[in-house]
Amino acid sequence: MNVAGQLPKDIRGEAYTGAATCIKCHKDLSQSYAHSPHGSTSKPVADAQLLKVFAADSNSFLFDAHQKVVIEKRDSGIFQVAYQDGKALRAQKFDIQFGSGEKAYTYAYWQGKKLYELPLSYFAAIQNWAISPGFPRDRFYYDRGITSRCLECHGSYVEKKLSQKSAFVIDEEMEKGSLIYGIDCERCHGPGKQHVIFHTENPEEKTAKFIAIYKKLSRKQKMDACSVCHSGNTLVTQKSVFGFKPGDNLDEYYQQDFVGFGGGNPDVHGNQASMLRGSNCYRKSETMTCQSCHNTHESIKGNLTIYSQRCISCHQTTRHSKATLAKGSLSTNCIDCHMPKEPSKLITFQQAGKNDLSAYLLRSHHIAIYPVNK
């Protein structure tokens, strides 16, 4: 039997085969993965999907008495339409959704081979639309480009073409048809075609072959496998991280950022790796990695009791003052005291009719004793 010949082709190259193949043997994992935040962090916008957040009474955003953006369903799709004094000036279709909706959805539209961000994003905290982070507050804006860099963290692949327009301007074009949405199996596990061929030809073999074994990686390698996407958006890439495989050295992909590691001022958004590296838990233990608390194949979101047990696995005894102990729930919620939610310095958003920007809260991965506890 020619196994290799029967496997689907994958745009990433000969060594890859695509998630549909992995699912055949790893059914239980695959089902949870399809709905996981990683798996659904980017997708093409299909109408029904969007309708969840598209309620008739909240489908427009008023900038002022004259300008608004309205979310409109038309025959050819759903659009964000900008109006000035009742006149439609610009309409762009929802093409791609970024985010699983845990905290937010941001949307993009294609213009030729380029992607642009739509002016309104949806925020779970307010269950409503607001101006996309970093956009002007007083007028609608449709021209913020979205590069392949967003997809390097929110997708699995896109083919791009760079051309030097002038001494300082590099132009990027992306091939729509090559885009692999979501973070798929091979994005985290590396190319798996040889693994599939081997296990199809040797069904009696129960030990995994030709795939990286996470448990056998060094601590740095384990951290690198998550830091590809969880160490902030300011690092400069030397080569595309789409090709990163578990076991690779991340320093060969990102230029060294000596300030960001532990020192500097990392943000709670997108930079869990640097936040964690700055904590005593990480510095003084020899084993802590992201996997000490997270298994990307289980869903325990919001279950702070289970997370607290992971703290207790290293902290069987703790010295808390009487005042702290009096606050109760000590054994079931270490998290709110030692990893409080903090506003991002990078992401804020503008709600309609409000003067101040609204905060975007995330769990701090700087595990420490916080003054608010006292």
Ligand code: HEC
């Ligand atoms: C023909 C069946 C088959 C297919 C298809 C398959 N696997 Fe596996 N895989 C196995 C077997 C058998 C094992 C070993 C037993 C186990 O761990 O479940 C394994 C184990 C693994 C492991 C665990 C490695 C470890 O840490 O021990 C990973 C990761 C993995 N596969 C990823 C993939 C990915 C990614 C794909 C798709 C590219 C894939 N598998 C497709 C059969 C398959």
Ligand code: HEC
């Ligand atoms: C290819 C980029 C990428 C890699 C690699 C990656 N992540 Fe993520 N991760 C993301 C993005 C993007 C999100 C936001 C998903 C969303 O809600 O849209 C996320 C969300 C999460 C979340 C919050 C949602 C949840 O599942 O509870 C956790 C926890 C997480 N990642 C842990 C990890 C760990 C641990 C690793 C390493 C094993 C890892 N990630 C590897 C990009 C990545």
Ligand code: HEC
């Ligand atoms: C270096 C990796 C990286 C890059 C680049 C990046 N993101 Fe993210 N993004 C993340 C991670 C990690 C999260 C989830 C955890 C967090 O906010 O810290 C996230 C969260 C989000 C969310 C909220 C998801 C949810 O379900 O709550 C949206 C929306 C989003 N990003 C859109 C974008 C867009 C649009 C771009 C490009 C302009 C972009 N991101 C670039 C890593 C990245």
Ligand code: HEC
């Ligand atoms: C966000 C990254 C990420 C994605 C996406 C991902 N995995 Fe994993 N997977 C991991 C990590 C990390 C481990 C190791 C868990 C550990 O040792 O704590 C793992 C473990 C496994 C294992 C070993 C068994 C287990 O439960 O520990 C298998 C098999 C596996 N993954 C298959 C898959 C398949 C199939 C897909 C796609 C449907 C997939 N993975 C998607 C990160 C990922």
Ligand code: HEC
């Ligand atoms: C892998 C083991 C490990 C895990 C898991 C772990 N810690 Fe720690 N933690 C340590 C070590 C080691 C220290 C340093 C102890 C010392 O200095 O004597 C520490 C220190 C601390 C400190 C003191 C911080 C400071 O700045 O002085 C706090 C508070 C703490 N941990 C809370 C937590 C909480 C809450 C969790 C779960 C969210 C957790 N830890 C998970 C190993 C761990």
Ligand code: HEC
């Ligand atoms: C000591 C335990 C611990 C370690 C280690 C840890 N996390 Fe977390 N993480 C948590 C807890 C607790 C939450 C909050 C979960 C919840 O609210 O359901 C969380 C939430 C997250 C989220 C969602 C952000 C949010 O605000 O909702 C992301 C993304 C994430 N972790 C990524 C990582 C990455 C990447 C690493 C490694 C660099 C890591 N974590 C290491 C305990 C940990």
Ligand code: HEC
């Ligand atoms: C009500 C808030 C609160 C809760 C809940 C809480 N802590 Fe603490 N923790 C503190 C404060 C405040 C301190 C500093 C000492 C003090 O004033 O009690 C501290 C100190 C610590 C220390 C450093 C002292 C030592 O024992 O070495 C560790 C470690 C720690 N906590 C771990 C944990 C773990 C693990 C949990 C969950 C089982 C937890 N804490 C639950 C507030 C809290």
